[in-house]
Amino acid sequence: xxxxxxxxxxxxxxxxxxxxxxxxxxxxxxxxxxxxxxxxxxxxxxxxxxxxxxxxxxxxxxxxxxxxxxxxxxxxxxxxxxxxxxxxxxxxxxxxxxxxxxxxxxxxxxxxxxxxxxxxxxxxxxxxxxxxxxxxxxxxxxxxxxxxxxxxxxxxxxxxxxxxxxxxxxxxxxxxxxxxxxxxxxxxxxxxxxxxxxxxxxxxxxxxxxxxxxxxxxxxxxxxxxxxxxxxxxxxxxxxxxxxxxxxxxxxxxxxxxxxxxxxxxxxxxxxxxxxxxxxxxxxxxxxxxxxxxxxxxxxxxxxxxxxxxxxxxxxxxxxxxxxxxxxxxxxxxxxxxxxxxxxxxxxxxxxxxxxxxxxxxxxxxxxxxxxxxxxxxxxxxxxxxxxxxxxxxxxxxxxxxxxxxxxxxxxxxxxxxxxxxxxxxxxxxxxxxxxxxxxxxxxxxxxxxxxxxxxxxxxxxxxxxxxxxxxxxxxxxxxxxxxxxxxxxxxxxxxxxxxxxxxxxxxxxxxxxxxxxxxxxxxxxxxxxxxxxxxxxxxxxxxxxx
Amino acid sequence: xxxxxxxxxxxxxxxxxxxxxxxxxxxxxxxxxxxxxxxxxxxxxxxxxxxxxxxxxxxxxxxxxxxxxxxxxxxxxxxxxxxxxxxxxxxxxxxxxxxxxxxxxxxxxxxxxxxxxxxxxxxxxxxxxxxxxxxxxxxxxxxxxxxxxxxxxxxxxxxxxxxxxxxxxxxxxxxxxxxxxxxxxxxxxxxxxxxxxxxxxxxxxxxxxxxxxxxxxxxxxxxxx
Amino acid sequence: xxxxxxxxxxxxxxxxxxxxxxxxxxxxxxxxxxxxxxxxxxxxxxxxxxxxxxxxxxxxxxxxxxxxxxxxxxxxxxxxxxxxxxxxxxxxxxxxxxxxxxxxxxxxxxxxxxxxxxxxxxxxxxxxxxxxxxxxxxxxxxxxxxxxx
Numbered sequence: 001x002x003x004x005x006x007x008x009x010x011x012x013x014x015x016x017x018x019x020x021x022x023x024x025x026x027x028x029x030x031x032x033x034x035x036x037x038x039x040x041x042x043x044x045x046x047x048x049x050x051x052x053x054x055x056x057x058x059x060x061x062x063x064x065x066x067x068x069x070x071x072x073x074x075x076x077x078x079x080x081x082x083x084x085x086x087x088x089x090x091x092x093x094x095x096x097x098x099x100x101x102x103x104x105x106x107x108x109x110x111x112x113x114x115x116x117x118x119x120x121x122x123x124x125x126x127x128x129x130x131x132x133x134x135x136x137x138x139x140x141x142x143x144x145x146x147x148x149x150x151x152x153x154x155x156x157x158x159x160x161x162x163x164x165x166x167x168x169x170x171x172x173x174x175x176x177x178x179x180x181x182x183x184x185x186x187x188x189x190x191x192x193x194x195x196x197x198x199x200x201x202x203x204x205x206x207x208x209x210x211x212x213x214x215x216x217x218x219x220x221x222x223x224x225x226x227x228x229x230x231x232x233x234x235x236x237x238x239x240x241x242x243x244x245x246x247x248x249x250x251x252x253x254x255x256x257x258x259x260x261x262x263x264x265x266x267x268x269x270x271x272x273x274x275x276x277x278x279x280x281x282x283x284x285x286x287x288x289x290x291x292x293x294x295x296x297x298x299x300x301x302x303x304x305x306x307x308x309x310x311x312x313x314x315x316x317x318x319x320x321x322x323x324x325x326x327x328x329x330x331x332x333x334x335x336x337x338x339x340x341x342x343x344x345x346x347x348x349x350x351x352x353x354x355x356x357x358x359x360x361x362x363x364x365x366x367x368x369x370x371x372x373x374x375x376x377x378x379x380x381x382x383x384x385x386x387x388x389x390x391x392x393x394x395x396x397x398x399x400x401x402x403x404x405x406x407x408x409x410x411x412x413x414x415x416x417x418x419x420x421x422x423x424x425x426x427x428x429x430x431x432x433x434x435x436x437x438x439x440x441x442x443x444x445x446x447x448x449x450x451x452x453x454x455x456x457x458x459x460x461x462x463x464x465x466x467x468x469x470x471x472x473x474x475x476x477x478x479x480x481x482x483x484x485x486x487x488x489x490x491x492x493x494x495x496x497x498x499x500x501x502x503x504x505x506x507x508x509x510x511x512x513x514x515x516x517x518x519x520x521x522x523x524x525x526x527x528x529x530x531x532x533x534x535x536x537x538x539x540x541x542x543x544x545x546x547x
Numbered sequence: 548x549x550x551x552x553x554x555x556x557x558x559x560x561x562x563x564x565x566x567x568x569x570x571x572x573x574x575x576x577x578x579x580x581x582x583x584x585x586x587x588x589x590x591x592x593x594x595x596x597x598x599x600x601x602x603x604x605x606x607x608x609x610x611x612x613x614x615x616x617x618x619x620x621x622x623x624x625x626x627x628x629x630x631x632x633x634x635x636x637x638x639x640x641x642x643x644x645x646x647x648x649x650x651x652x653x654x655x656x657x658x659x660x661x662x663x664x665x666x667x668x669x670x671x672x673x674x675x676x677x678x679x680x681x682x683x684x685x686x687x688x689x690x691x692x693x694x695x696x697x698x699x700x701x702x703x704x705x706x707x708x709x710x711x712x713x714x715x716x717x718x719x720x721x722x723x724x725x726x727x728x729x730x731x732x733x734x735x736x737x738x739x740x741x742x743x744x745x746x747x748x749x750x751x752x753x754x755x756x757x758x759x760x761x762x763x764x765x766x767x768x769x770x771x772x
Numbered sequence: 773x774x775x776x777x778x779x780x781x782x783x784x785x786x787x788x789x790x791x792x793x794x795x796x797x798x799x800x801x802x803x804x805x806x807x808x809x810x811x812x813x814x815x816x817x818x819x820x821x822x823x824x825x826x827x828x829x830x831x832x833x834x835x836x837x838x839x840x841x842x843x844x845x846x847x848x849x850x851x852x853x854x855x856x857x858x859x860x861x862x863x864x865x866x867x868x869x870x871x872x873x874x875x876x877x878x879x880x881x882x883x884x885x886x887x888x889x890x891x892x893x894x895x896x897x898x899x900x901x902x903x904x905x906x907x908x909x910x911x912x913x914x915x916x917x918x919x920x921x
Contacts, residue, residue, distance in 0.1 A: 108563075115563040117573045183580045190851060191573040192564075218862045221584040225591035229711070237681040238707040240595065246701040251598050254870045255591055305865060309873070318876040321869065529565070575852050583859035590863040594870050601874045604820050616811065623803055631796045634787070634842045641786045749844075756842045763834045766803075767827040771810035 019422065019520040034119035035523060039126050040105035041420070044413075046130065047093050047101065048489065054088035057081045059482055061461070062444075062475040068465045078461035079146035080162065086149030087167055091174045092136060094405055095263060096129065098270030099216075100181055102412045103209045105420055107185060109513040109521060110203050112194025112530045117187035125180035128173060135170035139163040148459060150260070153241035153252040157233040168231040175220040175227075175259075178266070182216030185209050194512075196532035200294070203511055203536050204287065207294045208273025211301035215262045215269070218305065223259035226252065250316050257308035265304040268368075268400060269297055271408030272339055275361050278415050279343045280537040281509040282358035283350025287537045289342040296335035303332040313384045322381055329379035336372055340365060351541045355507070356430030360411035363438045367403025371396055374449065389459075392452025395445045402481075403441055410437070410488065417492065418502030419513055422520040424547065425495040429487070436484035443477025508543035510536075550645040554741020571746065578750045582757050589761050592712050596768060599704060609697040610705040611770060613678070618669055619770040622662050623762060629658035630759045633752045640734075640745040649734055652748075655755065656727045659720055666717060673706070680707040709769055716765060719758050726751055785847040795841040799834050806830045 020037045030038060061081040064072045073081065108116050116122050139145055145167040147156040156164050189210045193202070229240055230252070239245025241252040272293075280287045287293060309317055309325030343365060352358075374396040377383050387393065417425050447470040456463050463471065505514040513521075516530050564570040600607045636651035673679060677688025680703045689696060696702040730751060733739040740748050806827050809815070815823045840846040845856045 113563060117563075118577055119563065121577075179584055183577055183584075186580055187573045187576045190576055191569055217580050217584050218587055218859065221586075221588035222591045222866065225588050229595070232711065239681075239704065240707055240711075246599075246603070246698075246704040248598070248602070248874075250873070251595060251870075254598075254873065255594065258591075258866055258870075305862065306869070309869065318873045320876040321873040324869070324872070524562075572849065572851075575848065576855060579852055579855040583855055586859035586863060587866075590859075590866060593863075594866055597867060598870055598874050601820075601871060604818070608818065616807065620803065620807060624800065627796055627799055627803075630838065630842050631792050634792050635789060638786065638789055638792075753843050756838055759842075760835050760838055763838070764831050767806050767810065767831055771806060772824050772827050 017518060018522070019518065020523045021421075021520055023523045032123065034115070034123055036104050036108055036116050036119065036122055037420070037521060037523075039122050040101050040103075042126055043096060043100040043104060043129070046126075046133065047096055050088050050092035050133065050136075051485075052489075054085050054093060055482055055485065057085040057088070058478060061085070062478040064461055065463075065471050066468075066475045068463050068468050068471075070461055073461065075461055076146055079148075079459070080144035082459055083145045083148050083167075084140065087145065087171065088136065089401075090149055090263070090267075091171045092133060094267040094401060095174070095178055096181070097267070097405070097409045098274060098412060099178070099185070099209055099212055099266075100125075100129070102205075102274065102409075102416060103185060103212075103270060104181070106416065106513055107188060107206060107209055108192070109517055109525050110206050110511060111189060111192055112197055112512055112526065112532065113188060113192040114524045114526065116184045117192055118184050121180050122184055125177045125184070128180070129177035132170050132172075132174035132177060135166055135173060139166035139170060142166060150256065151227070151230055151252075152256075153230065153233075153247075153249045154243065157230055157241055165231050165234055168227045168234075172224050172227045172231075175224050178216050179220050182213035182220075185213035186217065189213075194530050194532055200291065201532055201534075201536050202294075203273075204276035204290070204293050204297070205270075205273035207297050208269045208271075208276070211297040212266050212269045214298075215266050215301050215304065219259040219262040219266070222255060223263075226255040226259070229255075250312065253312050253315050253317075254308070257311045258305075261308040261311065262301075262304045264397070264400070265300055267405050268408075269300060271364070271405045271412075272297065272336075274408045274412035274415070275343060275364050276339075277509075277511070278357045278361045278411055279346050280539065281415070281507050282355060282361070283347050283352045284508070284539045284541045284543055285346050285348075285350030285537075286535075286539055287342065288345035288348075289338070290536060293339050293342050296338045299335040300332065303328065303335070307332055307379075310379050310384070313381050314388050326379055326381050330376065333372060333376055333379075336368075340369060340372075350539075353545070354431075355545075355547070356425070356427060356434050357411045357415035357507075359431060359434040359438075360407045360414065363434065364404055364407045364411065367399055367407065367438075367441070371399030371401075371404055374399065386455070387452060389457055390452035391448040391456045391458055394458050395448035395452060398445045398448070403445070407437070407441075410434070413492070415507070416513075417495070418506045419517070419519050419521070421496055421499075422502050423495045423499030424502045424506065425499060426491055427547065429491045433484050433488045433491070436487070437481060440477050440480030440482075440484055444474050444481055445477070447471070447473045447477075503546045506546045508545045510534075510538055510543070550643050550741070553643050553645050553648075553738050554640075554744040556743065558743045574746055574750070578753055582753060585757060589712075589715070592708070592715065593764065593768070596708050596712065599701075599708065603698070603701045603704075606698045606701040607705055608772070610702050610709075611772065613694050613696075614709070614770045615669065615672075616766075616770040618665060619766050622665050623766050625658050625662045625665070626759050626762050629655045629662070630756050632658060633755045637745065637749050637752045640740050640748045641742055643742045645734075645738065645741075648740075648748075649731075652727070652731060652734060656724060656731070659724060659727075659755075663717060663720060666713065670710075673710075678706055680704075680710065712765060712769065716758065716761050719761070723751075723755055723758060726754070785844070787841070787844060787847070791841055795837055799837050802830050802834050802837075 020035055021041075030042070033039060060073070061078060064070070064078060064081075070078075104116070104122065108114065140163075142163040144162055145160070145164055146162045147160050147164060151164070151168065156168075189202070189206055232238070233240055233242070239247045241247045241249050243249065276287055276293055307325055307329040309321055310329045313322050313326070343361075354362075374392070378387055378393060378396060414425060414430055417423070451467055451470050451474075452458075454467065456467055502519045504517075504519050506519075507514070512530055512532070517525060558567045560567050560570050564573065632651045633655040636648055636655060639645075639647040639651060674683060675688075676692035676694050677683055677685035678694060684699075684703055686696075686699055689699075730740075730748065734748075809826045809830070810823055813823075815821055815826075817823070839856060843856075845853055848856070
């Protein structure tokens with residue numbers, strides 16, 4: 001009997017869904033992509049590299065700090081280590097972290113658009129960032145920088161004989177990349193929302209990134225001109241900030257901190273947005289006080305511009321100006337506190353579950369509280385006199401930056417990983433890593449509060465012997481922290497190959513990216529324009545997870 | 548009547564926008580956001596200027612006396628005229644008159660060149676007089692050219708700010724020339740812009756007007772007061 | 773074709789040329805006024821007196837003219853106008869706080885009633901810049917009850 005071969009049609013579930021990662025395999029389609037999702041993935045890869053590099057420097061100087069004397073590094077090499085740690089972590093990891101990766105990926109989807117308002121500018125932003133990265137690597141290769149990430153004059157302009165010029169240019173160019181990102185976000189949120197998506201139906205992640213965009217636009221140009229002046233002064237020898245030539249270093253600090261204080265809000269606000277979304281999802285509850293959180297994001301963005309002088313209380317700034325800055329700094333804590341209360345209230349009465357993103361989110365709330373409250377210590381002028389430039393300051397900003405922002409970044413990456421990659425990460429490893437990060441972080445930085453209170457100055461490579469125990473605790477914690485981050489990176493990359501395929505909505509979450517878009521999304525996000533009819537976070541408590 | 552084949556025959560709307568209005572509004576916002584950050588960029592320089600001015604008012608007044616305000620005033624008029632020609636070029640692009648568009652675009656760039664040309668002579672006078680901070684700062688030369696500074700050390704600060712501020716302004720104009728040259732090519736050879744596509748020309752105009760605004764503040768602050 | 777009518781609905785207003793000419797004349801007049809106020813008149817208070825404020829006010833007026841007519845902000849939507857004017861407001865904030873520092877007495881925090889340590893707060897030495905003689909420090913005796921004891 002002759003066998004007639006029938007045409008083989010694959011079963012429905014095996015038909016490949018052509019998503020944004022596989023719709024075009026050529027190198028050119030990645031390098032010249034205008035797809036915000038691909039740009040986000042490229043940003044993610046790049047900032048991870050800088051995170052690891054900055055973390056490496058931290059490991060090196062924490063090793064040095066295990067002993068009271070100078071054992072491992074010459075003092076000027078030590079200076080280079082902490083400077084590069086700061087420069088890379090702040091300009092090349094924290095500032096772009098959530099906006100350029102999660103923001104780029106999710107903002108258009110969350111507002112129901114097919115792309116950001118200016119896709120080519122988005123692409124330009126990425127390549128400008130890469131250029132900045134090369135300049136930073138050039139500074140590194142040329143011997144590094146030792147002025148501290150704050151580039152205080154006249155050390156950076158006159159006395160340092162390290163690669164200040166390249167490092168300054170790297171920060172300048174990276175700032176420009178962030179300006180273009182912020183520009184895109186603001187225009188997109190204003191003009192490209194889907195029908196029915198009013199401002200108060202937007203996810204709070206969008207509000208947070210919008211506020212961040214505003215800060216980026218208004219603050220970054222000032223540091224651009226400041227850094228330009230430093231580089232120019234170094235190159236030509238003129239004395240804008242040099243007292244010997246009539247200049248004033250305090251002016252540099254005014255100009256520098258006018259950006260760098262709002263910069264810390266650039267770094268934390270998107271984290272707030274992530275936490276809002278994650279807390280709502282994993283308590284299956286509406287966000288308590290949605291409008292308050294939305295407006296508090298805007299309040300932080302605006303008030304954050306009025307407080308920069310609290311970095312300069314002992315710099316020679318006028319006492320009266322310091323008073324004003326101190327007063328307003330106490331105010332700027334209020335919107336953040338409002339958020340913390342609202343998130344905690346969101347948990348109440350909800351159907352709470354503790355997946356990895358939720359662990360990070362809960363950790364964020366606790367650690368950010370500690371960091372924020374210790375900021376109040378520093379903002380009162382009297383207390384700042386003994387605490388300025390001690391490890392208290394270092395611990396404070398690491399609590400908010402790492403305990404806050406990096407935890408929020410990990411939270412967001414884990415939460416949206418199924419959406420971005422179509423794979424689930426291993427949940428047990430995720431939970432383990434989250435707990436280890438929390439433990440390691442506290443072990444690293446809590447002793448530093450005590451050290452700062454006792455008077456240990458920052459940026460010193462030697463210290464009196466009686467402080468060695470605390471320093472060893474801190475270094476041990478740093479090792480644990482570093483290991484846990486590496487573990488997370490390893491299993492996240494591993495999940496790309498061996499992870500379980502993710503369903504469209506593994507967390508049972510609300511939002512356009514979960515309810516309408518597939519995992520991973522199509523190249524143009526939506527087949528037809530979504531029409532939004534329900535409020536944000538319209539959880540009923542009965543949503544089922546699909547993990 | 549508009550000229551034939553000047554720009555696309557129909558408005559082009561990018562795929563991610565839903566209609567022309569959304570595209571235009573979004574682009575307007577984008578361009579003004581860019582200009583807003585340029586305001587903050589130059590503003591930083593002005594902040595430094597006002598800061599030192601408050602510290603050393605007599606020195607600043609003395610130093611600005613050696614800047615010829617008549618040349619500065621002439622340059623102001625030149626730049627203002629170039630703003631008029633730029634706005635007129637936008638008008639003729641919107642109404643579809645190609646010859647006038649080209650004429651006014653080229654005159655804008657030409658007037659800009661005039662501005663820089665005059666500035667070159669101003670700066671050359673300072674170079675000859677030994678008043679370039681640190682690179683060629685020679686008090687003997689200054690006295691020889693009639694520039695007797697009240698306080699040479701702080702005067703050098705004033706001139707540092709002067710050259711950086713006017714230099715940054717001139718640099719922005721040179722960038723403008725670059726973009727303008729591209730536009731001249733696109734308008735002359737490819738007739739890229741017309742009544743259905745004029746936003747790039749309009750935004751170039753916004754950039755040019757912004758450069759004019761910076762000069763509107765630079766001129767009194769550096770030359771007059 | 774004169775698409776003005778439909779264009780206006782889409783927000784594309786074509787500004788008449790006459791307005792440009794008038795605007796330019798106004799700005800020129802204002803410029804001459806500035807020159808006169810600064811150089812032609814002898815105002816009391818010298819440099820930081822009324823002359824400065826008048827010059828600044830005129831410059832702001834000229835900017836408003838350029839922005840509203842040449843840049844078309846007068847005919848833009850409220851949203852664009854907010855962005856156009858917002859940056860200037862922000863600049864004012866920067867100026868206000870920075871100038872408040874330089875204009876108020878610079879009482880150094882934590883330095884009142886404290887004997888300056890040799891060399892550390894030696895302003896004169898600082899002002900000499902690079903190339904000055906290096907300072908020789910003497911190790912101070914730790915005080916009773918301090919941590920170093």
